[in-house]
Amino acid sequence: MxxxxxxxxxxxxxxxxxxxxxxxxxxxxxxxxxxxxxxxxxxxxxxxxxxxxxxxxxxxxxxxxxxxxxxxxxxxxxxxxxxxxxxxxxxxxxxxxxxxxxxxxxxxxxxxxxxxxxxxxxxxxxxxxxxxxxxxxxxxxxxxxxxxxxxxxxxxxxxxxxxxxxxxxLPPREVTVAFERAEIAALRLLNEWAGKPLPISASCWHDGILTLRLSGAEAAVAAALRSLGGEVVEPAQAALFWTAVREQRHAFFSGDGSLWRLSLPPHASAVILKGRQLIEWGGAQRWLKLDGETDAAGAQRIRQTVAASGGHATLFRGGDKSVGVFHPLAPAVAQIHxxxxxxxxxxxxxxxxxxx
Structure with a gap:
């Protein structure tokens, strides 16, 4: 070597x-x-x-x-x-x-x-x-x-x-459960659950379905299941689901166009932007899928909207990179960088x- x-x-x-x-x-x-x-x-x-x-x-x-x-x-x-x-x-x-x-x-x-x-x-x-x-x-x-x-x-x-x-x-036990919830209701639940001692190790909302993964000791997961309810997802199907979300093989990520990664405070309400969304990390990470490329004006609108909610936006995949992939740095931070x-x-x- x-x-x-x-x-x-x-x-x-x-x-x-x-x-x-x-x-x-x-x-x-x-x-x-x-x-x-x-x-x-x-x-x-x-x-x-x-x-x-x-x-x-x-x-x-x-x-x-x-x-x-x-x-x-x-x-x-x-x-x-x-x-x-x-x-x-x-x-x-x-x-x-x-x-x-x-x-x-x-x-x-x-x-x-x-x-x-x-x-x-x-x-x-x-x-x-x-x-x-x-x-x-x-x-x-x-x-x-x-x-x-x-x-x-x-x-x-x-x-x-x-x-x-x-x-x-590795956690001793993992169980995935799913709920039918609209976006705002799902965000409200995620923030409510974040304040409780629940063994939630992953969350994903898309197209009216909120999916949670519970990980931890047998007793902790069993107690959470009794408290939360929801429909239990078969283990093999659950493993495929979380791998698809992680590797962006989920159907949401398919197709052409641009994919934006929105980093927001979990308590931020639904961000009104044109396009489809998938929400992870208890509301802190929100993916925005647009059918076409985003021009400079469109990128500015997205970033201004997200910044108004206390976050920042990254052009993650596809689209015209001339609009800037990463959210612009403040002048003082750019100098340090x-x-x-x-x-x-x-x-x-x-x-x-x-x-x-």
Missing amino acids: QAIEEQFRLAIVAASAAGTPLRLRGGGSKDWHGQQLEGDVLDTRAYAGIIDYEPTELVITARCGTPLAEIEAALAERQQMLAFEPPHFGQGATIGGVVASGLSGPRRAAAGALRDFVLGAVLMDGRGERLAFGGQVMKNVAGYDVSRLLAGSLGTLGLILEVSLKVLP QRLRLSFDPASIFNRHRMY
Whole structure:
């Protein structure tokens, strides 16, 4: 692996000297995510393998090119999991791409986001230097928790060589139940249930049906079932349903057009926008599916409407990316963002223009 790492270093040093952009890429399962792709591909898949996994310590450390499926299989053997349920979006997903994309699945509202499970990381910066961050090695510089900042950075801060993640045991029991509810009624129930000690590990509302997943001890799940009611979904069908939501294979996501991801306070009422919606995370994540592309004026209307409710909007898939994929940053935040990036990548070679 040292030879592969040296190849990475030489490529990065040469690119920085020439000012040539590099496109950090694992399996390419999330090439569509973010702004434009630019630069020569630096393929990370050869730098693979689980470095350390101690089930009793609930920590796994792996190299960036390690397939996500390999990590999930190793954890499943010991009845453990990545609790943030990262989407694969393709067979080639690697753990480096998982961290760089920062995406979490249906269990995020109950267990936490991907960044909450990043304990440490090893990064190769734009100078070709190997930097280690997190509790295992050294204190993060400048007051930033750098290992967690890598989550969702889309490779713009550097090449993630290794990552250490906290894992959790699989719940003893899981049951999925469904209710017929209109959108506003479903949001009201989700907020009401959020204030109660219920073992809700996932929620999804679409087309008049509110679906909940209950996870935890046998007694806790049984008590919740008695309290909530609803129609119990057959286990195999439930597993297919939550996988389809996580991987965006649910019928809602099919078809052409643009897909917007709306991040909102869970208590926000129904957001009136043209298009179809699917609601997750107890109301905090709402997907908006439009039949056609969104022009600049349309994107501004969506973002203004969502901002008025205390949230922000991302053009997740499809559509015209010239309107800006990510919600515009406030000027002060944009300056911090730029200074942070240049501190790690002075020549701005890593995934240039991928975020803003």
